[in-house]
Amino acid sequence: MASTILGLDIGGANLKAATNTGRAASVPFALWKQPAQLAHALDELITPFADADELAVTMTGELCDCFETKRDGVRHIVSAVMNVSRSRPVRVWSTDGVFLNTNEAKEHYLKVAAANWHALATFVGGYTPRGVTLLIDIGSTTTDLIPILDGLPWSEGKTDTARMRLGELVYTGVRRTPATTFLGTTAAAEFFATVHDAHLLLGSVPEDAADTDTADGRPATRLHAHGRLSRMVGGDPVLTPEEDTQRLARSIVEQQRKLLHDRVAALIPRLREMRQAARHPRRYAVVSGSGEFLARQLLRDQPFVAFFDDMLSLTERLGPERSAAAPAYAVATLAAERPL
Amino acid sequence: MASTILGLDIGGANLKAATNTGRAASVPFALWKQPAQLAHALDELITPFADADELAVTMTGELCDCFETKRDGVRHIVSAVMNVSRSRPVRVWSTDGVFLNTNEAKEHYLKVAAANWHALATFVGGYTPRGVTLLIDIGSTTTDLIPILDGLPWSEGKTDTARMRLGELVYTGVRRTPATTFLGTTAAAEFFATVHDAHLLLGSVPEDAADTDTADGRPATRLHAHGRLSRMVGGDPVLTPEEDTQRLARSIVEQQRKLLHDRVAALIPRLREMRQAARHPRRYAVVSGSGEFLARQLLRDQPFVAFFDDMLSLTERLGPERSAAAPAYAVATLAAERPL
Incomplete structure (x- = not known):
């Protein structure tokens, strides 16, 4: 058995x-x-x-x-x-x-x-045993961008430090990245809010009143996301108009999207080279993680639409x-x- | 009595x-x-x-x-x-x-x-009852830049939100500002280290082995500052060479210094205007706070050397x-x- x-x-x-x-x-x-x-x-x-x-x-x-x-x-x-x-x-x-x-x-x-990125990429390689694949795994805290050649992880970095330097580990996710990482000194340098609040406020992720794993321990709802973001501009949920926190949320999400776009785009030349060595010319993007929605959005942009032949969703495959x-x-x- | x-x-x-x-x-x-x-x-x-x-x-x-x-x-x-x-x-x-x-x-x-910035500025105004004064109070978390006219606070903002927008409240201090606020997505988006670690590593502030009010709860020593900063590049105190954390520390401190320089410089035109209304043309800079050393460094640069006639240290005045x-x-x- x-x-x-x-x-x-x-x-x-x-x-x-x-x-x-x-x-x-x-x-x-x-x-x-x-x-x-x-x-x-x-x-x-x-x-x-x-x-x-x-x-x-x-x-x-x-x-x-x-x-x-x-x-x-x-x-x-x-x-x-x-x-x-x-x-x-x-x-x-x-x-x-x-x-x-x-x-x-x-x-x-x-x-x-x-090593969990490597385990995931090896597993994902089973879906695409021939051709060139980029795994885009956007998690709560970090994003792994893993080139896969004929089913085998083909990244250049192995340790976190090397992977960060090589752009294979991008230190942002849809949940835990502090808002201050994107806003810098234009806002409060405090852990008052995260990118999750920005995604909540813009309606990209569902509310969950039972979820209190947030910067202030209050629920993951739009109302409280507004409150958390209001503190980033020195305000509070009553004093700060929602248009101000909306603007902040858009700024955070646009910066996050641009960062990920640039990092994925930077890997395209490498994927193109790998293609010379591949047993098949097909190019796959595999998206996964709690931030899969963000990866899907990215892939609607150029140069990605032109480059990738196919997109696979791990969430769809695995449930x-x-x-x-x-x-x-x-x-x-x-x-x-x-x-x- | x-x-x-x-x-x-x-x-x-x-x-x-x-x-x-x-x-x-x-x-x-x-x-x-x-x-x-x-x-x-x-x-x-x-x-x-x-x-x-x-x-x-x-x-x-x-x-x-x-x-x-x-x-x-x-x-x-x-x-x-x-x-x-x-x-x-x-x-x-x-x-x-x-x-x-x-x-x-x-x-x-x-x-x-x-309102504590306002109380401090009103008190400081007692030292400079005639002329134009800029109070530069660099604390653990934030910096207050308060124009004072003939001994009275002459700031344009009153609330945190307004003061941040007007450059009178700069959200950085020598202690608690997270390293990620300055390093952004070039490093780990985590609360692993603060600017205090950068100042410690560069020897600008004294070590204090009894002080564990740090990002990881370990002592405020150069050794542990190296460890905290090593995590910002995905490393650890053993794996990451000290020259890497030194470089990181310099980057953080240079960004902090540039930010404060720019914000103080942005207030000079306003101070110049105030001078027209002042009972005396003398221009004072008053430095205070646990980051006074940083304010003193700033004031050695232009345009500040040329602009201010006198510098007063609150630490020297008060002990x-x-x-x-x-x-x-x-x-x-x-x-x-x-x-x-």
Whole structure:
């Protein structure tokens, strides 16, 4: 009988779990605030998956500043998973494109640190085994732009630092990017609002009154998004007219869109070169993440319309539940394809 | 016998107290995290000043996003002071240049909200009763640039929103401004480091191993400043060479200096006009705040060397203790000059 594998994606703000059979769960968890609670939170998350035969792990949470170094972060995260594994085998995805056991993962911590983009790209490569693909994964905090050649990740950077420098990791997402990152010193240099508020106010993302994972802990509604943005101009929700916060929201979203446009455009020459080496000339864009809507908007612009032959949506392929935990589902699937 | 008056400056991150007789105390207090604890924290702060006959208050803490509106913030702060006043009279400075009683303050909340710059400028005006003065007060979070004509504040804006728009409130200070505000999307869009780390790394401010009021809660030392800045480039203190964080620190500080230079320079035409109306042609720059060192650096540049005849340091005038609580000392002094 085939094994059931539970994939885990352990980030700095969210824990995600998914089996290769398609069940998935996610939970917000502020790792940087309470690293000692990680094992407990993981245990709660994976208890419903007691039938899984083994665990496959990827992470980004090691970059949290509660850990003095990435080495410490990787060790802490791997140990937490082992603590809740109930003696099931644990494997960790590495940017070499293979799984490492837990000892290897702790030893070669830079190969497993922030490797979830690589797991996702390897998984996505399964959809486009021939041709040139650009994976545009816009998450809550960051955007991964991963070139894929004949189904294999073909990025130039492996570490966060290198990937940021090379434009493969763009440090903006649809949720957590602070408004001050875009507004700079033209507004309050405070963590009063995020780009999520801008998207909320412009109606690009749905309101959710139950969601209080916001800058001020008030609900993710347009009303409160207005309030949060009003503080960025030294106002408050009553004093500041909504046209002012609307203008601010448009400025934030336009800057975000321009940034992403420019970074994707900067990769086109590289994709064009890769095409010489590809087994097929077809060019795919694969969009994914909670910011998929933004990626779709981008791809309606030139030069992207002319360049890409096809667009694939991971959300459509996987459905909402699995795509919300896509890197976890990716490592589960990759592990199932690579039996122990 | 003359009254002893206790001045209080209630900010979002610090509580400051000073008497008109020159005793002073300050305590960090994260008002935005624990508004319900304000009265308790104030009580502890002012207990050593039991001999004071009355209380004079100014604030900026009402802008914290724990308060839904500035109105709520002012009411909460005024009530907290009343709770710990032990029936002593309480007065609140207003941007009309007069004190309000607590009922008036709650009613006319916009006149007392964020009025501490006005209290400080009115106090500073006492040093330069004839001529044109620019007060450059660089604090931990913000910088106030206040024109003073013949000893009276002569700013065009009164509210935070107006003052930001008019360049009289510049939202940067030497301590709390997030590094991401200056670095934008060229670095991690996270609250991993502040400009304080840049100043620490460049040796412009002293290390303090006991001070953990930093982005990651680790000490305010050069070593840990390097660690905090390393995360801004996706690295960690071990992986990232110190020359990289040094470069980052220089970029942050240069941008901050340029911003402040430009904003001060933009006020020169207005100061020149004011001079036509002044009772004396002399032009003063008064520097103050924990970022006074930065203001002094600025004033060594043109056009400031040519424009200002004289520079006064509030830190030198008041000494380190009172100047660290300057707005509190200012309201205490102003209240003593205006007996009930």
